[in-house]
Amino acid sequence: MSSILDNRPALAQEVEKVAEVAGYLWQKGWAERNGGNITVNITEHIDDAIRAMPAITSPIAIGTTLPNLKGCYFFCKGTNKRMRDLARRPMENGSIIRILDDCSNYEIIADSPVMPTSELPSHLAVHNYLIGKGSAYKASLHTHPIELVAMSHNPAYLEKDVLTKLLWSMIPETKAFAPRGLGIVPYMLPSSKELADETIKAIDDNYDVVMWEKHGVFAVENDIISAFDQVDVLNKSANIYMCGRSMGFVPDGMSEEQMTEISTVFKLPK
Numbered sequence: 001m002s003s004i005l006d007n008r009p010a011l012a013q014e015v016e017k018v019a020e021v022a023g024y025l026w027q028k029g030w031a032e033r034n035g036g037n038i039t040v041n042i043t044e045h046i047d048d049a050i051r052a053m054p055a056i057t058s059p060i061a062i063g064t065t066l067p068n069l070k071g072c073y074f075f076c077k078g079t080n081k082r083m084r085d086l087a088r089r090p091m092e093n094g095s096i097i098r099i100l101d102d103c104s105n106y107e108i109i110a111d112s113p114v115m116p117t118s119e120l121p122s123h124l125a126v127h128n129y130l131i132g133k134g135s136a137y138k139a140s141l142h143t144h145p146i147e148l149v150a151m152s153h154n155p156a157y158l159e160k161d162v163l164t165k166l167l168w169s170m171i172p173e174t175k176a177f178a179p180r181g182l183g184i185v186p187y188m189l190p191s192s193k194e195l196a197d198e199t200i201k202a203i204d205d206n207y208d209v210v211m212w213e214k215h216g217v218f219a220v221e222n223d224i225i226s227a228f229d230q231v232d233v234l235n236k237s238a239n240i241y242m243c244g245r246s247m248g249f250v251p252d253g254m255s256e257e258q259m260t261e262i263s264t265v266f267k268l269p270k
Contacts, residue, residue, distance in 0.1 A: 003091055004050065004110035011045040014223070015075055015090050021141070021228045022077075023087035030143045031083035036216070038077045038086075039116075039123040040224055041138040042096070046073050055098070055107035062104055063121045064193075066128035069099040073109075074127070076116035099124075122196035126220065129200045137208075139224040144216040145231055147238035148182075152213045158184050163211070169253030170237035175262045177233045179269035183207030187214050206269075209234060 005012040018038050025031040050073070074097050077086055081093040095114040097106045108114070117123070123140050130137045157163040164181030168174050183202030188195040199218050202210040209219040209230050217234075221227035244251035262268065 001111075004053075004096060005091065008045065008047070011042060014040060014042050014045060015094075017224050018075060018077075018094065019087050019090040021224045022083040022090070024228060024232075025143050026082075026084040026087060028145070030145050032144065034080050034082050036077075036083055036143040037117040037119050037123065037141075038075075038094075038224060039120065039127070039140045040075045041072060041127055042075050043072045044138075050109070053109050055109055057108040057113050059100055059105040059107050060115075062099075062106060062124060064125065065102075065104045066099070066124055067103050068128045068131040069124060070101055070103050072099045072127070072131075073097065074099075074116075074124070076120060076123075078114035079116060079118050081114070119191045121193070122191060122199070125193075125196045126200060126203065126218075129203065130220065133204075135220075136222055137220045139221055139227045141219045141221075141224060141227040141231065142216055143231060145235040145238075147242055148211060148217060148231075148235050149214065150242070151238055152184075152211055152215075158186070158213060160184065165259075166241065166253065167234055167237035168259055169255075170240040170251060172254070172262055174233050174237045175259055175268065176266050178209065178230050179263070179266075180206055180208045182217075182234055183210040185210055185212050187212070190215060 005015060018040060025036055075094055076097060077094045086093040091111040095108045095112065095116060096110045097116060098109050099106050119142065126140055151157050151163060161181060167182065183205060185198045185202055188198065199210050203220060208221060209217055211217050217231055219227040219230050221230060241251055
């Protein structure tokens with residue numbers, strides 16, 4: 001069976017990155033059952049032949065109007081699809097969609113009519129915001145990193161930048177590779193417009209990774225590998241902190257002076 005990826009190496013590479021990250025999420029235990037979502041703006045890899053392709057579904061309402069997404073194309077993980085399956089067969093467990101000119105509907109164009117994640121409106125709202133602010137970010141990732149989610153159950157960590165500073169202090173690489181830290185969004189109903197709105201506010205407050213209390217994280221970056229990397233380094237710090245606590249002591253962490261030195265030397269945030 002032919003695929004939209006055939007003879008399109010740049011587009012195929014973007015989908016391969018999604019499959020690679022999906023595998024990492026499953027291996028780390030961050031993607032139980034069908035947990036988590038990935039959406040990537042692939043518009044730059046779309047050619048005239050793809051633009052002329054007929055849809056394989058009728059138009060599907062987004063539920064809102066997103067004017068910055070006119071003519072955009074996205075690869076999306078499918079609803080009720082497992083990350084472990086997305087890793088092995090991305091085009092059977094995800095699909096490519098086209099946003100229609102009314103910016104209120106989309107249609108699936110390839111390879112199969114796999115309905116995108118139920119959280120698609122939230123993801124698309126974030127992409128609409130990113131395009132509107134002129135951001136180069138094209139990938140969004142939602143996943144359930146165990147240690148970070150566990151820490152979000154402690155109200156003391158949910159005050160602005162409390163968890164950010166703790167995580168930065170555990171290992172120098174966290175400050176270097178996640179220099180904007182971790183935004184916090186209080187618990188809200190998954191897939192709700194309110195959750196999407198608060199996530200956009202947190203990103204607008206200069207965070208690349210946002211903690212959804214008692215749920216998971218949402219990350220945006222240039223590509224899906226970079227989005228995964230941000231979550232990975234933040235969760236490593238959470239793991240280091242919890243390992244120290246499990247050994248019976250509270251980790252000292254780096255001092256403010258040491259973290260300031262890292263910011264100065266590496267010219268952070270980039």
